[in-house]
Amino acid sequence: MATYTVRLLAKEPVAQGTMAFHLEKPAGFEFRAGQAFEVILPGGAEGEDGRHAFSIVSAPHEGELVFATRMRDSKFKRALGALPLGASLDIDGPFGSLILHKKAERPGVLIAGGIGITPFMSMLRSAAEQRREQILVLLYSNRRPEDTAFLAELQALARRHPGLRLMATMTDMAHSTQAWDGATGYIDSAFVRRALQGLAAPIFYVSGPPALVEAMRNALEQAGVDEDDVRSEEFFGY
Template structure:
C-alpha cells in the first residue's frame, strides 16, 4: 500500500443520512473492484478519530475515486462532513480481498444490508463497463426507499447489464413517505432460495454490519448453501 494526498472534488447525498464524497484519483492508484482504502483527515489525530477505512464505490476504469458513508454523529464524521471542496486529505491503500471470482460459469450472489452496498457498487459498475459474462444477483435490504443508497443507479444498471438482476427489499415501509412496489420482507432462507433458483453453483458475497454478516451466513446455511461458497470480509464504510 501507499499513501497519496488528494483533493475533495464534490460531496452529495445518496440517501437519507448518507453522503458520497468524490476525490481526485492520483496517478498510479490502481485497485480491484470491491477493495477499500483508508481516509486520513488533515490535521486529525492518529487512530479512530483521525482515519477510517471505506470501500471504494467507483470502478477501476473511472477517472475519480468515491466513497459513501452514513453520517453518524462521531468526531470523524463531523470533521469529514465539514471539509470544504478543494480540501486535501490522505488516502492509504488499496486493500481488501472481497473481489469478484474469475470464473464466469459460476454466478455471483451479492447480499448487502444498508451502506454495505458500497463494495458491490464498484463490482456492478465494472461488470457493466466490461460487459462481464458473470450472472450477478444483488439481494439488497433496507428499512425504506429513502434509506437506500444508490437505488436509482442500481435500477439503471439493470437496464445496462442484462446479466444483472436486482432484488431489493424494504423492511419498514410503515414509516416511509415514498412508494415501493417491490419486496417488503427480510432476506430469509426462502428469499435466498427464490433468488438462486436456476443459478449454477453460485458464489455468495456478504457485506454489511457485523451482525448482519453473521445472520446472513446462518441464513445461507439454512437455505442449503455450502459455507465454502460464502465470502465476506470485515465491513468497511460505517
Template sequence: MGIEHSKILARQEVAQGTMAFHLAKPAGFEFRPGQAFEILLPGASSEASQEERGHAFSIVSAPHENELMFATRMRDSVYKRALGALPVGAELDIDGPFGSLTLHKNTARAGVLIAGGIGITPFMSMLRNAATQRSPQDLLLLYSNRRPEDAAFISELQALAKVHPKFRLKATMTDMAHSSESWSGDAQKIDSAWVQQAIDGLAHPIFYVAGPPAMVAAMQQILVAAGIDEDDVRSEEFYGY
C-alpha cells in the first residue's frame, strides 16, 4: 500500500520488558492476519542507517479492529531507544503491509501455531480474527517462554481459549526456578514427544513457527523428529529482538 501516516494512541507493557504500541489506523489500511509492517521513526537523521530509521513488526491487531497494534522487546538499540522515547500523540509512518505467514484457506485442516517469546505477535492477529469470525478451523497454539513474566498476551490468550471452542492453548514455562509468579501449566522445553501428544486428534495440521532464528531452527528439527512432513511447516524468523 505504500507509506501511510499514523500516530501513537497509547502504549502498555504486555510482559516484562515488552511494550505494545497502539496506533491510529489509516483510512483504507487493509491487511491479512499474520502480516507485518515497517514502522518508520519521525525525524531520523539522513545519516542514520536503515536499521536505525525503520523496523519491521508483525501486526498484533486483527483486521476488524479500529486501531493497529504492534509489540516489541525494548532492547538497548538506537532504534528501540528512539521508539521508546516517543510520547503518546507522536507521529510516525507505516510502510506495508507485507509478509506471507498467513493461515491456509482450507479450514478442514487444523493450524498449529508455535511461538517462542515475541514470536507470538503474528499469531495474536490470527487468533483474534478467528475468534471474532467464529472460524470452524481447529487452532492449537504451542507457546514457550522462560517465565510467566515474559509471556506477552498470556492472559488474553487464556481468555480466548475459553470463549472460542475451536482454539486450544498449550503454554510452557521453561525457567520457573527464576520466576516470582505461580504457574500450574507445563514447565518443560518443547520436544517431539510433547508436540506429538499436543497434536493428537487434529486433522492433517499445518504448522507455523515464529520466533528468534535459533528457536525456529530448533523447532524445525523437532517437528521433523515428530514425523511432520517438511512441506507442512511454515516459519518466520524474528531478527533484532
C-alpha cells in the first residue's frame, strides 16, 4: 500500500444519514472493484479517531475516488463532515480481497445490508462499463427506502443491463414516509432460494455489519449453499 494526499472535491447525501465524499484520484492510484482504502484526516494520522477504512464506491475506470458512510455521532465522522471542499487529506491503500471472480459463466450473488452496499457499487459500475456477460444478482436489505443508499442508481443500472437483477427489500416500512412496491421483510433462506432460481453454480458475496454477515451465512447454509462458495466482508463502526 502507499499513502497519497488528495483534495476533497464534493460531498453529497445519498440516503438519509448517509453521505458520499468525492476525492481527487491521484496519479498512479490503481485498485480493483471491491477494494478499500483508509482515510486519514488532517492532524489525525495516529489512533482510531484519526483514520478509518472505507470501501471505494467509484469504479476503477472513473476519474475520481468516492466513498460513502453513515454519518454517526463519532469524533471521526464529525471531523469528516466538517471538512470544507478543497481540504487536503490522506488516503492509504488500496487493500482488500472482496473482488468479483473472473469466471463469467458462474453468476455472482451479492448480498448487502445498509452501507455494506459500497464495495458492490464499484463492482456493478465496473461490470456495466465493461459490459460483462455475466449474471449478477444483488440482494439488498434496508429499513426503509429513504435509508437505502444509491437506490435510484441501482434501479437504473438494472433497467439498462439485463444481466443485473436487483432484489431490494425493506424491513421497516411502517416507519417510512416513501412509497415502496417491492419486497418487504428480511433476507432469509426462502428469499435466497427465490434469488437462486435459474442460476447455475453461483458464487456469493456478503457485505455489511458483523451481525448481518453472520445471519446471511446462516441463511445461505440453510438454503443449501456450500460455504466454499461464500465470500464476505464485515464492516465495523459504520
